[in-house]
Amino acid sequence: MHVTKLLSLAVLLLTGESLASQCKNPPQRKEWRQLSKSERADYLNAVTCLAHKPDVTGGLQNATNLYQSFEATHSEQTPSIHWVGHFALWHRYFTATYERYLREACGYKGAQPYWNWALDASATDNSSMAIFETEIFDSDYGFGGNGKPFLPATAAENPFNLTGRTGGGCVQDGPFREGKFFLNVGQPKGESDCLRRDWIPWIMNYFARQSIIDHVESQPDYTSFARALENIPSFTQPNIHGSGHFGVGGVLGTLGNSAHSPGDPLFYMHHCNLDRVLWNWQQKDLPLRLHQVGGPIVPLDYSGQNVTLDFEINIGKLAGNATLEQLLNTQGDVLCYDYFSPQLAAPQDGGIHGKPGCGCDDK
Ligand SMILES: [Cu+2]
Numbered sequence: 001m002h003v004t005k006l007l008s009l010a011v012l013l014l015t016g017e018s019l020a021s022q023c024k025n026p027p028q029r030k031e032w033r034q035l036s037k038s039e040r041a042d043y044l045n046a047v048t049c050l051a052h053k054p055d056v057t058g059g060l061q062n063a064t065n066l067y068q069s070f071e072a073t074h075s076e077q078t079p080s081i082h083w084v085g086h087f088a089l090w091h092r093y094f095t096a097t098y099e100r101y102l103r104e105a106c107g108y109k110g111a112q113p114y115w116n117w118a119l120d121a122s123a124t125d126n127s128s129m130a131i132f133e134t135e136i137f138d139s140d141y142g143f144g145g146n147g148k149p150f151l152p153a154t155a156a157e158n159p160f161n162l163t164g165r166t167g168g169g170c171v172q173d174g175p176f177r178e179g180k181f182f183l184n185v186g187q188p189k190g191e192s193d194c195l196r197r198d199w200i201p202w203i204m205n206y207f208a209r210q211s212i213i214d215h216v217e218s219q220p221d222y223t224s225f226a227r228a229l230e231n232i233p234s235f236t237q238p239n240i241h242g243s244g245h246f247g248v249g250g251v252l253g254t255l256g257n258s259a260h261s262p263g264d265p266l267f268y269m270h271h272c273n274l275d276r277v278l279w280n281w282q283q284k285d286l287p288l289r290l291h292q293v294g295g296p297i298v299p300l301d302y303s304g305q306n307v308t309l310d311f312e313i314n315i316g317k318l319a320g321n322a323t324l325e326q327l328l329n330t331q332g333d334v335l336c337y338d339y340f341s342p343q344l345a346a347p348q349d350g351g352i353h354g355k356p357g358c359g360c361d362d363k
Pocket residue numbers: 074081082091
């Protein structure tokens with residue numbers, strides 16, 4: 001058994017955590033490049049499978065399948081789950097429930113993988129396109145590439161006046177390409193849109209750097225952690241949450257849309273990495289950080305009421321309600337997963353460019 005595992009076991013005993021929880025053999029979450037090609041294919045097939053299972057929300061916002069049930073649930077709650085103390089734990093629960101459906105509804109045997117974008121971000125060159133040349137965007141064993149063609153955006157569509165856009169049209173390759181993968185949520189009944197991407201290199205490189213992850217993981221308490229994770233709703237300062245959303249989704253892309261972002265399967269790869277950052281932060285002082293939350297109930301209301309451990313969140317019809325304290329524990333009665341160790345570490349100069357050297361067996 002790994003030393004850190006032994007330590008966390010000892011910590012659980014000392015803090016009186018229930019070892020009789022229902023979590024046995026938790027799925028081990030890995031970076032995408034730590035998966036073999038057949039494991040990557042299994043994951044992508046399971047996502048496609050979800051899009052062919054029946055919706056569980058009763059057609060919320062015109063959701064027509066189980067994949068879209070998640071997008072609709074997120075869309076419905078968008079105004080109350082961002083810039084709040086429960087942001088990270090709501091998305092933790094949401095992503096873990098997606099992982100559970102992949103396994104239970106679609107026979108997927110693995111864990112939810114994550115995309116550690118810091119492995120690909122350039123620390124020195126914001127215009128580098130290397131971050132988009134990684135295996136994440138592979139058309140056969142990845143999520144496909146940019147949206148094409150380039151589409152101009154109106155001022156109303158681009159309220160932050162973001163520059164450096166490169167796409168906006170439908171994704172043309174990979175398992176979620178136009179004609180293969182359909183997004184109905186928020187569309188008029190009976191109509192669907194394609195998955196769109198609109199890569200913006202400077203946001204991806206600037207917001208996804210290891211130095212910013214380090215800054216977030218070094219915060220002394222939950223309240224400051226949560227605030228560093230989301231930072232401010234502006235593009236004048238980097239925030240790692242914005243990296244995947246606006247680096248990949250840009251202005252016209254699905255992942256850049258605050259309500260509909262879970263329409264891009266990369267949402268779960270991105271949010272799983274943010275969850276790993278939370279998990280890494282918790283591991284630094286687990287006895288304390290299994291029982292600590294903070295941050296506003298009302299978005300951006302930093303002088304108002306804060307969330308507490310018994311604050312309850314819901315994810316609609318996808319699963320039952322859970323308290324923040326339950327969601328702090330990734331191996332308790334509600335959640336059951338772990339992060340695989342060792343994790344791939346980003347080189348100081350940034351950018352492995354698809355060569356992880358992780359010793360993975362490339363079947
Ligand atoms: Cu969200």
